[in-house]
Amino acid sequence: MDEKNNKTNKTLTGIVIVLGVVIIILLAIVIAGIAGKKKKTTEATTVSNSTEEVNEATKTDATKTDETTENSDTKEGNTEAASQSDCYVEIKNDNSWENSGKFCGGLSISIVNKSSNELKDWKIELSVPDGFVIDGSWNGNFDVKDGKLTITPVEYNGTIGAKQTLKDIGCNVTVGTKEELAALTKGAVLYIGGSVYEGSPVQEEATTEQKAEETTVEPAKKPETETGSPFENHGKLSVKGTDIVDKNGEKYQLKGLSTHGLAWFPEYVNKEAFTYFRDDWGANLIRLAMYTDENGGYCNGGDKNGLKSLIDTGVNAATELGMYVIIDWHILHDLTPVKYQDEAKLFFDEMSKKYKDYDNIIYEICNEPNGGTSWSEVKGYAEEIIPIIRANAPDAIIIVGTPNWSQDVDIAANDPITGYDNIMYAIHFYAATHTDGIRSKVTTAHDKGLPIFVSEFSICDASGNGAIDYGQADKWFELIGNYNLSYAGWNISNKNETSSILKPSCSKKNGWSDDDLSETGIWLKKTIGSN
Ligand code: IDC
DSSP: OHHHHHHHHHHHHHHHHHHHHHHHHHHHHHHHHHHHHHHHHHHHHHHHHHHHHHHHHHHHHHHHHHHHOHHHHHHHOOOTTSOGGGEEEEEEEEEEEEETTEEEEEEEEEEEEOSSSOEESEEEEEEOOTTOEEEEEESSEEEEETTEEEEEOOTTOSEEOTTOEEEEEEEEEEESSHHHHHHTTSOOEEEETTEEEOOOOOOOOOOHHHHHHHHOOOOOOOOOOOTTSHHHHHOSOEEETTEEEOTTSOEEOOEEEEEEETTTOGGGOSHHHHHHIIIIIOOOEEEEEEESSSTTSTTTTOOHHHHHHHHHHHHHHHHHTTOEEEEEEEOSTTOSGGGGHHHHHHHHHHHHHHTTTOSSEEEEOOSOOOTTOOHHHHHHHHHHHHHHHHTTOTTOOEEEOOHHHHTOHHHHHHSOOOSOSSEEEEEEEETTTOOHHHHHHHHHHHHTTOOEEEEEEESSOTTSOSOOOHHHHHHHHHHHHHTTOEEEEEEESOOSSTTOSBOTTOOOSSOOOGGGBOHHHHHHHHHHHHO
């Protein structure tokens, strides 16, 4: 019995020991498991924390870079601080058609840059199927090799401004099937300066950075104005009835010239050139034309900082010379000012803050609405932009474009913008195309009390080229004289087109003589001098 008990006891003890060991092992496993999990969780938290930290650090760095190295950034281009997820390429298939059993379609390609850095040296790569053919392409160099399409910039769109989208790159292609065509809209890789940029095309609200930019513009210091200059004598202008009047309430007429697109003919924005127009021609006005949507324009791949610094050079040169200056948001290809309304708001906010202490600036908020854009649409846009300018420049003259390439002043006269002083409306004419019909619109609008500004005209046809019509030009100037209209002639450049005031062979940037002037130049010089 004892022995039996002993045995039983031993067996029980053995079981207890084994169970104990098993439990200990199990416990150890469980504890190790929990510990492992804990460790992983901690790791995960640490990773995401540190990612956030890195992001924060990048953000701060990026902001710093923005503040301090605008120049070096634009000079050297790129990208160091541009977050790679802020930039990406988007490909859309706009249309498709069948041709001889194959599939053809149009691809439109944009590069979105949401970062605060200018991007240079971009390249897009896209895998393409066998039998892929490019039938035509625009605004890029398209190269197909080893099943890969590579797109690189052309001369004028190699730089993508901060917070800009480079658009209008595109091609027509032929592939074997509909599916192959659809697949081309996916999987494109964007390289900037050799690195992959692969942000996602999620549209965001204006970033806080953007909003901050809106409010941190420092007013520029107005330069001294020459004594005896037009501004010294006439001061701040305002609109009274249909007329511009000077600081003494006397009727005043602005007359001068418009630059060509600042992006293409920047070399004529210099003080010596403006001095020549003031002293040799009798001009008191310079219009700075900043295209928005043409390739290389402010909203289409243009170098924004470069363009704004040209405006600054022009504004300061004109101010020193005591000339008046129009900052012209030169919409044209964009058809409606609404297309870049958000850009326009930021731009005019910045300009009017920067030049708030200047009294010689005129804001032209939309050169030529066209393509069927209605007056109510233009008016709606104007009612968004005017208060932004007014917040900083309470009295500045603002010129509003009118439908049909700024011809329909009669329509604007039926429904003018109310609630603001010093608003004028643009009429543009090209004398060889626009004759009695458009002049009668001016007469109608003027008779209804609309203040009209001829902020652009020439004496050739509407293409800016073709033959000069001196007879119609004289009729226009009769009207201009009768109604005391202010005017700016198109354009200061040596481009080989009739409206340029310089001969194509003239390469001088200022200090011209009559020999350097085109026929249009000769006529305009005489006209400004005597009207
Ligand atoms: C023309 C320029 C021409 C340029 C073209 C761009 O003269 O060199 O290639 O723009 O689209 C306007 C416009 C003005 C035009 C001008 C002549 O405001 O930008 O300039 N024009 O076509 N309205 C009527 C005529």
